[in-house]
Amino acid sequence: MLGLVPALAHAEWYQREEAIMGTRVAVELWSEDAALAARAMDTVFAEMRRTDELMSTYKPESQLSQVNAHAFERPVKVDREIIDVVTRSFEFSRMSNGAFDVTYASVGYLYDYRAHQRPTADQVAAALPAVDWRQVQVDPQASTIRFLKPGMRIDLGGIAKGYAVDRSIETLRSMGIAHAMVNAGGDTRLLGDRRGKPWIVGVRDPRNDGRMVTRLPLADEAISTSGDYERYFEEDGVRYHHILVPGTGESAREVRSVTILGADATQTDGLSTTVFVMGVERGMQLVSRLPGVEAVIVDRDGRIYYSDGLAPAE
DSSP states (O other), X not given: OOOOOXXXXXXXXXXXXXXXXXXXXXXXXXXXOHHHHHHHHHHHHHHHHHHHHXXXXXXXXXXXXXXXXXXXXXXXXXXXXHHHXXXXXXXXXXXXXXXXXXXXXXXXXXXXXXXXXXXXXXXXXXXXXXXXXXXXXXXXXXXXXXXXXXXXXXXXTTTHHHHHHHHHHHHHHHTTOOSEEEEETTEEEEESOSSSSOEXXXXXXXXXXXXXXXXXXXXXXXXXXXXXTSSEEEETTEEEESOBXXXXXXXXXXXXXXXXXXXXXXXXXXXXXXXXXXXXXXXXXXXXXXXXXXXXXXXTTSOEXXXXXXXXXX
16 A cells, blocks of 8 residues: 655745735745745735725725814724824824824825825915824723814824734734745835845835845844835925925925834834934934934935944945
8 A cells, every 4th residue: 555645845935915005015925835825925915904994094984084084073983003003103203302293194185296286385384283293182091082183184104004014024923934024115024034044125226216225134124214206296396205394394305215224114114204304413313322223314415324333344
């Protein structure tokens, strides 16, 4: 009688990408089980879609859209995750003296980058009083959010993708995946290495798509980039982009891109926007105070700055 010889596992890298949350979401992972790899990737994309359903400002039925529609009238009940992400966003607001502020959307919604439309100076002036994260009342016990000023809106676009990436990586880890990359737009988190080699992550040239200003060997790390090339239009030689200075309601102009390395993608996502608004000097000062955080900044003239832990050897 012949015994059946079990088939050898076919270990390999698996990749997939989809358009979710208004951006390209990509997953790459190593597995010895094709069925497990498929389930794992399905789980990541489901997590991304779920976060989008909760936190998108483009979906009127999302919980965040309901907050923006009704939170000045009354406290709006939301899932615990929104409470957690909004609360985490306040940490960046505090450490940056308001350079990061999810209520920037009170002015930001007046811009339409696809249609090349921007608000007038009078419209910005009228909307600016509603930009103040300290006027957002979060009640963790009741799981509610309330606005204390009329005209307030919040947008979690500067932190929600990083949060979804982190959730995805933790899910992959719980499923037994040891080597993976999850990327959502400018936010990436790496699980392990590339089986004995580092992941090589490129920082793109903000003015030359396809070219890199540097490449970084990484493992078990998160990396996020915020750039003035993501959503923008130009008018009379001026670039209007989506990263606004909360105090003015206008596009931040000191830098072209900021890349942050850190322990988790929620942190690097929030910090890349924060440092972009703060500029080179103040931004690098903030980075230097945060353990385990590094930065690469391309300023408005194309000069490249590295934090101390990344500075190239002379």
